[in-house]
Amino acid sequence: MIPIVRVTNLTKSFSRGSEKIQVLDNLVLEVPKGQFLALMGPSGSGKTTLLNLIAGLDSPTSGSIVVGDQEIGAMSESQLARWRTRHVGFIFQFYHLLPVLTAYENVELPLLLLPLSASERKRQVLTALDLVGLSDRMSHRPGQLSGGQQQRVGIARAMVTDPDLIVADEPTGDLDSKSAEEILNLLVELKRSLEKTIIMVTHDPKAALYAERVLHLEKGRLVQEVFNPPSPRLAGSIA
Amino acid sequence: MHPTFIMLAFTALLLVVVAVVVPRLGWIGKLLARYNARNIMVRWPITLMLLAAFTLQVGIVVVMLSFVRGLQNLTAGSSVPGNVLVLSEGSTDELFSNLGYRDVSDVERHPLVMRDSDDPDGKPLASWEVYVVVNQPLPLPIIHGRRLGCRFGEESLKLTLVEAGGPLARAGVKPGDSLSSWAGIPLNSLEDIRLLMAGKQAGVIDIGYVRNGAQLSGSLNLDNLINLERSRRFLQVRGIDDPARSLKVHNLKLVTGELFCQAGVRAYGEGDQRRTAVEAVLGEGIARTLGSDINKTSLEPGDMFSLGDSAQPFIVAGVMGSSGSTFDSEIWSKHSLVGRKFGKDSYSTIVLRAAGPIEAEELAKDLTNNFKKAALKAQTETEYYSSLNQTNQQFLYAILFVAVVVGIGGVLGLMNTMFAAISQRIKDIGVLRILGYSGPQVMLAFLFEALLLAVLGGLLGCAAGAIGDGCTANSIISSGAGGGKSVVLRMTVDTPILLAGMATALTMGLLGGLLPAINATFIRPLEALR
Amino acid sequence: MFWEQLDGSLLPLVRTPGATLQVTIYEFLIAFVVLGGLAIIPQSLFYLGFILRNLWRNKIRTALTGFATIVLVLVVTLVWTVLVFLANVTSEKANNLKAIVTERWQIPSQMPYSYAARLTEGAPREPGDVRIDPANDAMTWAFFGGTLDPQNRTRENSLFFFVMEPDRFLTMMDGIDEMSPTDVERIRAAIAVMEKDVTQVMVGHDKLVAMGKKVGESMKISGLNYQGIDMECTICCELPEGRYGQAAVMPRERLNRALDEYERKNRKAHPLAAKCLNLVWLRVPDTKAFQQVERQITTSAEFKSPAVKIETASSGVAGFLDAYKDMLWGLQWILVPFILATMSLIIAMAISISVRERRKEIAVLKVLGFRPGQILILVLGEALMVGGICGIIGSAGTIAYFNLYLGGFKFPIAFFPAFLIPNEALWWGPAIGLGTALIGSLTPSLSACNIRVSEVFSRIS
Incomplete structure (x- = not known):
């Protein structure tokens, strides 16, 4: 399979005062297209940093990150911003919807940065909302939606530009187990039907079971790699 | 450069900026505009306070400008473009000018002076005048x-x-x-x-x-309880020789009554009590003022009033339609009577009518340079009255000062609000940036929010200030170098003033919104979401 | 140049009451007591620290609000300076009052100089009449406007002389007590020079700068109101900035000689020769004396053509200011209230925002056992602290900047050269600041007291 993400010798360090903290240490990783990958590890292991780097939210100290056919490690901030709009969709733990905008408008936000006509935009927003099953709630404000519903709006927003890659940082971290299950099933469904590549950071082993491949990080290194059987529902029932 | 013009230019500039920026925002603009507008409504108590502050500040500016506009209208309304005003050389004002009878009669024979077409002899269109200011005690019981x-x-x-x-x-x-x-x-x-x-x-x-x-x-x-003269007013009295011609020269008409007669006096009373009173034609403004002394809205023909130390009373012959000019505050009477009564037998002014503004300038120049019998200072009325605008200039500076200082207050208030709005919505900004919105786009969105508030406040302020439109106020106009006329002005709010009000609001919005908006671009998305 | 100044120039010469400093001391006493009271409130230091820390936490907001207060206090202080000054000069004084004698009916007032001798005595006729000491308690004024360049007259090259008895400058003119002792000594020396040599003149600092002249230099002045009279003058003294910054003084004798010379040369009297006395100042001990002098002068047969009038300086000014009545009303009742309301709103906004942002903290304080009243003190205290401190800075800064640096507030109402900000303005700032802060922060701080703990925490979870 063609890797959509190829990370080579990736190092990221922060300096806090005189102290230098090595968050990622010479990491190597390939993610094939259409894979649902979960990143796990204790806090401080560098999993979120890795996710942010792949998503182009942060720049590496050294090493290269190629997403699709582009080296994003060397891009400037504004190049990254433009690249993100087209190629990456984000799902956040706390949804981060703009409270004053309706579900529809929140989903529309990333599309506005693309050269689309109004009718194309409308079609895509409706498709995305349909996909997450919220067509009947599109004129609600985030405050009028439950946590699970808000996260589904978040997923629709991540999907709406039809990105190659979807990154999710603890997407179920703020949800009850029932809503969490629904969201994870939705992600699996997206992966399966639309062949999206999904990289998800989670600390919840149950959530990780939905992914096909789980990577464990510790102190900035990959320490373990697990391939799950391809039946999330089964995995769910086992748990 | 005229201040109104500067204000207009500024407004135009702002409009251009807005016109350039908004289309560039395009679709993004629409949604972000909705985003900002809704946020303004969400924090409505603070929005209301901010709008109130803007309303007050823009309102003050509009009211003050309308006062100055009233003065400007007054001076503009008093001058007739074809008229030339002649004073003796060196006089900065009519009060100090002294022209002899011979000078005046020579001057009016200048070939450039128009002839009265209604007059059988074709007399020159010239107004011979003496201008005196009389110190009038207020009639208290x-x-x-x-x-x-x-x-x-x-x-x-x-x-x-x-x-x-x-x-x-x-x-x-x-x-x-x-x-x-x-x-x-x-x-x-x-x-x-x-x-x-x-x-x-x-x-x-x-x-x-x-x-x-x-x-x-x-x-x-x-x-x-002695006869202390504490309250008084200055009455402006103009002695005229031929009231019909003078009215014609100044483009004025009577609204009621008649002109004073050749003798300038009229008999009143019966039998032994029969006396004469000096006839006078009053401006509408002064007729109202003097009317208030006897509990009337205005003096009418036939009403009597006293003037200075004149033992002889004055009687109203007619009232001139003089609103909007300095003549509104003047009392016109027979030259030979008031001149003697108030100590100035000569003339102070002669006003000549030329065919048009160009001829008027020619006439003024010729009289100043070539008239040999007496040293004259001739100028077109337009020129004379615009020199009286000196006072307005001073007022404008004062207004500018107050507007700037008060505006700083508004700018700071807006800055507070916008800084708080941004820090409250730091997560929103983080999300927008992660979704790919650029720093300048976010900045424009918040600048738009500030400008939206400013526009609303400006509109309300203009509306509040416009309440003053039409109010009358007393003031003094002078050329600064001396002289001066007390006038009744009508405060006027017109389009340039409203534009100036809006320009003030937009400037405040721009200045108050820019710093916080720029600040918003420095927000780092990842930190914002943490 | 002159009819405005004729009456207008009286204004800068009328003394502001000396009571101002006393008022300031009282105000400071009050402030002291208030601060003392603050110390008695239990844990006031704790509150003070808490308030200061909260203000420090949002430095930008505190700075912006404070700056707004300072700036608006500045405007109000300037407007009130004008209003208070005018109220002072137009309020009648009971003792040691000054009276002005002018022509009765006409403006400008022009009297023959022959009136001067009797008017300066107060025109006593009978035994028992009040007699004024003409050498000490009277002064005559004429106005002489001139220019350095009659062909191209500008504001800069024109100047305006008080033609008067030089020695009265220090005894009869006002505003002398505002001058420094060295200035007074300089003027005293110059007066001695002028009494010996009538060609010597004193010119105000600002005027000298505008004309580009220096002390010791000579200049040729062409008369503006006295047409045809040109004078060669030597500048012997510079009058300090402030009231007399734009003025000039020449000896009376100089004008008299110039008029005589004109008559000799032209074989006819100057048109203004019989009108060269513009006004006479008299100082009378009290109202009773004033009324007596008034009776003496108005009933005297000596002053009939033209007739004269006598009025107290304050009533003269009040009459003149009548024309500005509406504008002053507008300043007092529209501008100032608008500005005060704006200040309240700005403070209200700042406090509202703070309260909104700190809902959670306030809820925590309540959980910890703080009572609503204590929270009120905390929130109100912030507003009062900013308002009070910035008010003091605002008024003290205004006084310092305008009085010391600019030499007074140069406001184009009428003809005043400059307004000195009174010392009592020192308490206007804090009063305005505290007052507007109190009004502005009342609602937001009450809403802070009424924050419901349960609501705040339910929203967080």
Whole structure:
């Protein structure tokens, strides 16, 4: 399979005062297209940093990150911003919807940065909302939606530009187990039907079971790699 | 450069900026605009306060400008483009000008002066004038030659006016109080005071008065009741030889009554009481002012009034339609009568009508340079009255100062609000940035929010300021170098002033919004979401 | 140049009451007592620290609000300076009052100089009449406007002389007590020079700068109101900035000689020769004396053509200011209230925002056992602290900047050269600041007291 993400010798360090903290240490990783990958590890292991780097939210100290056919490690901030709009969709733990905008408008936000006509935009927003099953709630404000519903709006927003890659940082971290299950099933469904590549950071082993491949990080290194059987529902029932 | 023009140019510039920026935002603009507009509504208490502050500030600017515009209109409305105003050389104002009879009659024969087409002899269109300012004591009740320093209202013992520092004021009486007793004796009418004052004329007495139903008392020093001239006004009197021609030269018309006759006096009274009064034509403004002294809205033809120390009373012959010009505050009478009465037998001014503005300039130049019999200072009326705008210039500077300082207050208030709005929505900004919105796009969104508030505040402020439109106020105009005319001006709010108000609001919005908006671009998305 | 100045120039010469400093001391006493009272409130230091820390936490907001207060206090202080000054000069004084004698009916007032001798005595006729000491308690004024360049007259090259008895400058003019002792000594020396040599003149600092002249230099002045009279003058003294910054003084004798010379040369009297006395100042001990002098002058047969009038300086000014009545009313009742309301709103906004942002903290304080009143003190205290401190800075800064640096507030109402901000303005700032802060922060701080703990925490979870 063609890797959509190829990370080579990736190092990221922060300096806090005189102290230098090595968050990622010479990491190597390939993610094939259409894979649902979960990143796990204790806090401080560098999993979120890795996710942010792949998503182009942060720049590496050294090493290269190629997403699709582009080296994003060397891009400037504004190049990254433009690249993100087209190629990456984000799902956040706390949804981060703009409270004053309706579900529809929140989903529309990333599309506005693309050269689309109004009718194309409308079609895509409706498709995305349909996909997450919220067509009947599109004129609600985030405050009028439950946590699970808000996260589904978040997923629709991540999907709406039809990105190659979807990154999710603890997407179920703020949800009850029932809503969490629904969201994870939705992600699996997206992966399966639309062949999206999904990289998800989670600390919840149950959530990780939905992914096909789980990577464990510790102190900035990959320490373990697990391939799950391809039946999330089964995995769910086992748990 | 004219201040209005500067304001206009500024508004245009702002409009261009807006016109350039908004289309560039395009679709993003629409949604972000909705985003910002809704946030403004979410924090409505603060929005309301901000709008109120903007309204007040823009309102002040509009009101002050309308005052100046009133003055400008007045000077513009007084000049006739074809007219030339001739003074003696070196005089900065009509008051100091001195022209002899011969100078005046020579000057009017200049070939460039137009002839009166209605006149059989084709007399030149020239107005011979003497301008004097008379110091007029305000007519407060004088009882037995002594002034109480007050004015009584319709309810006979209720005071509508108490002269500040006057004898009654010193006794503690205020306007609105009613006098109730005099040296212990209850009062029923004004006539009682008259009688009581005839009895005791010196020393200190107790007086009683009623304020809001409460009985109060004070001591009145009768020694203070002498004929102090504390309140007075300056009346502007213009002695005219031929009122019909003068009106024609100044493009004025009578609204009621008639002109004063050749002799300038009119008989009144019957039999032994038959006397003569000096006829006068009044500007509408001064007719109203003098009318208020006798509880009328305006003096009408046939009404009498006194002027200065003239033993002879004055009688209103007619009223000129003079609103919007400096003549509104003037009293016109026969030159030969008022000149002598007020100590200036000569002429101060001659106003000549030329065929048009160009001829007027030519005439003025020729008179100033080539008239040999007397040294003259001739200028077009347009020029003369625009020199009177000096006062306006000074007012404008003062207004500019106040507007800037008060504007700084508004800018700072807006900055506070916008900084808070941004720090409250730091997560929103983080999300927008992660979704790929650029720093400048976010900045424009927040700048738009500030400008939206400014536009709303500006509109409200203009509306509030426009309430002052049409109010009348007294003021003085002068050329700064001396002279001056007291005038009644009508505050005027017109389009340039409203634009200036909006420009003030937008400037405040721009200045107050820019710094916080720029600040918003420095927000780092990842940190914002943490 | 002159009819405005004729009456207008009286204004800068009328003394502001000396009571101002006393007022300031009282105000400071009050402030002291208030601060003392603050110390008695239990844990006031704790509150103070808490308030200061909260203000420090949002430095930008505190700075912006404070700056707004300072700036608006500045405007109000300037407007009130004008209003208070005018109220002072137009309020009648009981003792040591000054009276002005002018022509009765006409403006400008022009009297023959022959009136001067009798008017300066107060025109006593009978035994028992009040006699004024003409050498000490009277002064005559004429106005002489001139320019350095009659062909191209500008504001800069024109100047305006008080033609008067030089020695009266220090005894009869006002505002002398505002000058420094060295200035007074300089002027005293110059007066001695002028009394010996009438060609010597004194010119105000600002005027000298505008004309580009220096002390010791000579200049040729062409008369503007006295057409055809040119004078060669030597500048012997510079009058300090402030009231007399734009003025000039020449000896009376100089004008008299110039008029005589004109008559000799032209074989006819100058048109203004019989009108060269513009006004006479008299100082009378009290109202009674004033009334007596008034009776003497108005009933005298000596002053009939033209007739004269006598009025107290304050009533003269009040009459003149009548034309500005509406504008002053507008300043007092529209501008100032608008500005005060704006200040309240700005403070209200700042406090509202703070309260909104700190809902959670306030809820925590309540959980910890703080009572609503204590929270009120905390929130109100912030507003009062900013308002009070910035008010003091605002008014003290205004006084310092305008009085010391600019030499007074140069406001174009009428013809005043400059307004000195009175010392009592020192308490206007804090009063305005505290007052507007109190009004502005009342609602937001009450809403802070009424924050419901349960609501706040339910929203967080």
